[in-house]
Amino acid sequence: MAAVPSSPSSRAGDWWRDAVIYQVYPRSFADGDGDGAGDLAGVRARLPYLAELGVDAVWFTPWYLSPLVDGGYDVADYRTIDPAFGAIEEAEKLISEAADLGIRTIVDIVPNHVSDQHAWFRAALAAGPGSPERELFHFRPGGGEHGEVPPNAWPSQFAGTTWTRVPDGEWYLHLFAPEQPDLNWAHPAVHREHEEVLRFWFERGVAGVRIDSAALLAKHPDLPDFVEGVDPHPYIDQDELHDIYRSWRAIADEYGGVFVGEVWLPDAERFARYLRPDELHTAFNFNFLACPWDAGRLRRTIDDTLAEHAPVGAPATWVLCNHDVTRTVTRYGRADTGFDFAAKTYGTTTDLALGTRRARAAALLTLALPGSVYLYQGEELGLPEAEIPLDRVHDPMHFRSGGTDPGRDGCRVPLPWAADAPAHGFGSRGEPWLPQPADWGRYAVDRQENDPESMLTLYRTALLLRRTLAGFGDGPMTWLPSPDGVLAFARTNGLVCVVNLADRPTDLPPHGRLILASGPLDGQGRLPGDTAAWLQI
DSSP states (O other), X not given: OOOOOOOTTTTTTTGGGSOEEEEEOGGGTOOSSSSSSOOHHHHHHTHHHHHHHTOSEEEEOXXXXXXXXXXXXXXXXXXXXXXXXXXXXXXXXXXHHHHHTTOEEEEEEOTTBOOTTSHHHHHHHHHOTTOTGGGGBTEEOOBSTTSOBOSOOOOOTTSSOSEEEOTTSOEEEOSSOTTSOBBOTTSHHHHHHHHHHHHHHHTTTOOEEEETTTTOSOOOTTOOOOOTTOSSOSSSSOTTHHHHHHHHHHHHHHHTXXXXXXXXXXXXXHHHHTTSTTSOSEEOOHHHHHOOSXXXXXXXXHHHHHHHHGGGTOOOEEESOOTTSOOHHXXXXXXXXXXXXXXXXXXXXXXXXXXXXXXXXXXXXXHHSSSEEEEETTGGGXXXXXXXXXXXXXXXXXXXXXXXXXXXXXXXXXXXOOTTSGGGGTOOSSOOSSOOOTTGGGGOHHHHTTOTTSHHHHHHHHHHHHHHSBTBSSSOOEEOOOOTTEEXXXXXXXXXXXXXXXXXXXXXXXXXXXXEESSOOOTTSOBOXXXXXXXXX
């Protein structure tokens, strides 16, 4: 199926309000040099695939110089591409070649912390207590008789402690792994450095920036102990963050760039503050991502999402999975179809056939909703979560949990491109950095691209229709009357989406034509359970 790309000059200004953005985890997308890990050469070779898929932009998880303790989210140098991925010249070519195909580039910034191999942190360790170098981080003396007690009891995002003691006796803060020391955002040099990094990448042609852990940067100056249920939180959603993002927005506006923030907040009003017209353009919608496959709960989540965004005029974002969460077909095939990091465990029973039907229906649901959509690599292939042998696990979440958490590697397994090729066409001469399951070939691109019933064909068709049919994307939606367990809503120009989450078929509303369905209708023209349809009234 031919793609219908839009050039970066078309839909200028507000393209991000209804874009479909494809997330690339570079280490697992395509291996251009055969060394077992994905790289930018591999991505460049597969750009025509992304153009044919029909996406508007590509978001790259970190490709910077990194020890890769946390999958690249431990950045040692923002101006250097990690040699495992290529060089800065390769990144510039990729950005340019993608733009020629109508695909914009979004890079990932990790402002909360850096790698312990970053020049600033190495200098801080060498300089010692009380030095200006240590003021760029959160170094503190410990408590107890000999300073052996951590400065506070903040919980880690990765389990375990948030403090590590250095040989001279001081402790440093890391909300994530010990190899990821938190920066001190009360220091002006930290502000200047990140503003310069933004300019560095905007000047190389990127269209936007995804901000990792966007609500965690600022900390209460006293670093008080965290008390569950007591506000304000000492390191989440501090008011000082908004001045940071206002300064960033001014820079983005100079270049016509956009931001998407990773903002996990339960308070809708606090969440919306980040999306005011002079701050971030968009933020990820984690409530929708984590919502179970349940009609009532999904409808409430959709309503709540649109209501949260309406006061600030920001578009919603819709996403089913990413590089941190259980893949959609696996999650929807389990008894508990929601997502919670704390609930991840080994040996969970999964009905992949059921999960795949639901994932196909969910694809049409998300692509019909108002706003933008994020698609994680391999989602268009219907890839399931893989179980990684214990001796091949990389993710620090697994190790810091004492081995009880399987970690996130299962959704990061290298993609299958060609069923019968070595490494299923990923490009590696030997085994890839994470092992591909034995049945990975059944999901390969070359097995799906000419199959009219495949997940890949469904996504290609839906994305083409979404782009060419006036009425989808940003704009109003109206719920329609529907039976229990069924979601039905109208967009503009007579477009209707119906999703049957019940265990029985449902009649479709009167319509002129069936545009697309995630599965076949039954013999009486009804929509089966776990199936969605787009209609023209």
